[in-house]
Every structure is written in C-alpha cells, then in structure tokens.
Amino acid sequence: MGQQAVWTALTMIILAALALSGPADADTMPRAVLVVPFDASSLAPDEQWMGEGVAQLISLGLKWHPAFVQIERSRLGRMHGPAVWSDALVSQVAHELRVDAVLYGRIGRKNADLVLQPMVLNLTNKQAVTISFPPIAMSDADFLARSARLPASYARALRVALTDDQNARVEKAARPTASLQALELLTRGQMAFYRGANEDAIDLMWRATLADPNFVMAQYALGAVHEAIGNRWKAAAQYRAATLLDSTMPEPLKALGDLFLGAPRPLVSQAIEAYSRAISLRPFYAEAYVGLG
Numbered sequence: 001m002g003q004q005a006v007w008t009a010l011t012m013i014i015l016a017a018l019a020l021s022g023p024a025d026a027d028t029m030p031r032a033v034l035v036v037p038f039d040a041s042s043l044a045p046d047e048q049w050m051g052e053g054v055a056q057l058i059s060l061g062l063k064w065h066p067a068f069v070q071i072e073r074s075r076l077g078r079m080h081g082p083a084v085w086s087d088a089l090v091s092q093v094a095h096e097l098r099v100d101a102v103l104y105g106r107i108g109r110k111n112a113d114l115v116l117q118p119m120v121l122n123l124t125n126k127q128a129v130t131i132s133f134p135p136i137a138m139s140d141a142d143f144l145a146r147s148a149r150l151p152a153s154y155a156r157a158l159r160v161a162l163t164d165d166q167n168a169r170v171e172k173a174a175r176p177t178a179s180l181q182a183l184e185l186l187t188r189g190q191m192a193f194y195r196g197a198n199e200d201a202i203d204l205m206w207r208a209t210l211a212d213p214n215f216v217m218a219q220y221a222l223g224a225v226h227e228a229i230g231n232r233w234k235a236a237a238q239y240r241a242a243t244l245l246d247s248t249m250p251e252p253l254k255a256l257g258d259l260f261l262g263a264p265r266p267l268v269s270q271a272i273e274a275y276s277r278a279i280s281l282r283p284f285y286a287e288a289y290v291g292l293g
Contacts, residue, residue: 030284031100031124031158034071034093035059036085038116042108050107053187054116054147058103060217061151061174066284067160071099074194090121091128100124103154105133113137118150120157131157144183148175182212186221193225201225216246223255232259250278254288261291 035058040051062068076093085104094102105118118133133153138146151170155162162170177183189204202225208218223238236259242252257274260267271291278288 029067030069031067032071032098033062033068033101033103034073034097034099035062035103036073036090036093038105038107038118039084039086040107041084042106049184049187049191050114050143052191053183054105054107054150055103056187056190057144057147057174057176057183058151058154060176061148061170062154064169064173064282065151065155065160065162065166067155067158069286071097087130094121094123094128101158110137112139114140114143116146116150118153120154122158124158133157140180144175144178144180148172150174176217177212177215179212179215182208182215182218185211186215186218189218189225190221193221193228198225198229214245216242216249216252219245220249220252220255223252227255227259232263235259248281250281250285250288253278253281254285254291257288257291 035055037055038051040048043050059070062070076097090102090104093099100123102121103118104121105116107114107116109115114137116136116138118136120131122129122131136146148171151174152162152167155170177186185204185208189201189208192198192204193201202222205218205222205225208215209222212218219238219242223235223242226232226238227235236256239252239255239259242249243256253274257271257278260271260274275288275291279285279292282288
C-alpha cells in the first residue's frame with residue numbers, strides 16, 4: 001500500500017472513531033504530521049543524540065491528541081535517517097509524502113545553555129508556510145521539562161486547541177522519564193535500531209531500563225526490537241512488563257495483540273481483548289483499529 005493510501009485509510013479510521021465519540025470540529029480533524037530530529041550538528045558529538053531525543057518526546061506527546069496522525073519515519077526508506085534535516089530536505093519530504101506539517105528545528109548551545117529553535121513547515125492550507133518559534137534557552141537540568149512543553153506549543157502553532165486535560169496529558173506523555181541518562185540511552189538505542197544495529201539497540205535500551213526501572217517507553221521499545229529480530233517470547237515479556245508499569249499506555253497492548261494474531265496458532269480472542277483495551281485507552285488509536293479489522 002502506498003503512503004497516500006495508508007494515510008487515507010488511517011484518516012477514515014480516525015474519523016470513524018471520532019464520530020463515535022461525538023461531532024468533530026476543525027480542531028480535531030486529523031492531519032498527517034511528520035516529526036523529524038532537530039538539527040544537532042553544532043553540538044559536540046556526544047550531545048548530538050539530543051536532536052533525536054527532542055523528536056521522540058514531541059512524538060510521544062502528540063500521540064495523545066486526535067488531531068495528529070503521525071507518519072512513521074521508518075516508512076521513508078532512504079530518507080529515514082539523514083545526518084541533518086535541513087529546510088530544503090524537510091520541504092522535499094513534506095511534498096513527496098503530502099503531509100500537512102513537518103515538525104523539526106535546531107538545537108545548539110550558547111555559552112553553557114542549550115538553545116532550542118523549534119520550527120514547523122505547515123502545509124495545511126496547501127501553501128507551505130514555515131513558522132519559527134522564539135529560541136528557548138535552558139540549562140541541561142531543564143531539558144526534559146522544557147522539551148515536554150513543545151508538543152502543546154506545536155499544536156497551538158497549527159491552530160489546534162487543547163483543553164486543560166489534553167494539555168496535561170500531552171505534557172505528561174512527553175516527559176516519560178525524570179532521568180536524562182535514561183532518555184539518552186533509549187534515544188541512542190532507537191538510533192541504533194534505525195541503523196539496523198539491533199544488538200547495540202538491545203544493549204542500550206536494556207541499560208535505559210536499569211537507569212530508570214519505571215521507564216515504560218524503554219521497556220516497550222526493547223520489546224519492539226526483540227520482535228523485529230524474531231524473538232517473540234522476549235518481546236511479549238517486555239510488552240507485559242510495560243503494561244504492568246503503566247496500565248494506561250496503549251502501545252504495549254496493541255503490540256501484544258499483534259503477537260497474538262501472528263502466533264503460529266493465532267490467539268484471536270486474546271488479540272481482540274488486547275486491541276479493545278488499547279482502544280479504550282486511546283479511542284483514536286488507528287493502528288489498533290487496523291488490528292481489530
């Protein structure tokens with residue numbers, strides 16, 4: 001299925017979900033967005049993971065608002081992991097994928113402070129408009145807290161309203177750990193996974209779970225890598241560990257549903273239960289509806 005066909009299918013699923021929960025307005029109409037790493041090329045090599053880290057946090061937050069359907073970077077093929085997402089490359093990819101917006105930016109240092117420069121290429125009205133946010137200076141100690149506010153800032157820039165409850169949920173999701181070390185290890189693990197270095201990814205993600213034993217996303221991501229290399233039992237164990245740590249997180253439940261359906265002897269009733277629980281937690285979770293379908 002082509003990228004546009006995938007987006008169309010997901011849009012129809014989300015619209016159906018929204019219809020079940022009430023009439024949709026302009027603020028909740030789904031739009032396709034791509035979140036890419038911030039340009040961290042001006043940072044020291046051992047700090048450049050922060051560009052990917054910011055993107056991961058933004059993505060986690062926006063998953064909790066029905067107006068955003070995120071295009072996975074794994075679908076970009078050769079464009080999956082360029083060293084730097086320049087303005088020109090962002091524009092090229094946005095038009096090729098026909099997304100409504102690309103969320104990107106830059107991260108560097110000024111003296112001892114980190115400086116974030118969030119940006120968005122907005123194509124919602126069929127005209128490409130680049131919006132640059134005011135630079136955000138912060139200490140390293142404030143990186144997690146300040147980054148967690150970015151998803152809501154992007155939503156407002158795209159004229160998407162957030163209720164107080166939505167704002168709180170989005171910000172909470174964008175701060176999955178209080179440990180900067182744990183986030184660094186998970187991010188480096190994700191980057192290794194994107195490169196195809198699965199053993200390195202497993203080692204880094206496992207270390208992230210040690211740095212913060214309550215880091216649910218690290219448990220889930222570790223399960224996803226095990227699943228990718230065909231180790232279904234270890235994947236299931238990690239997904240179950242994630243659900244035990246946080247019963248409100250739908251991704252591990254959806255992943256368990258996929259494992260149940262993909263078993264040599266499909267466990268259909270268990271899969272339906274897992275997908276249904278995921279949807280009850282996030283009613284606009286399109287991929288879970290696909291599993292049920």
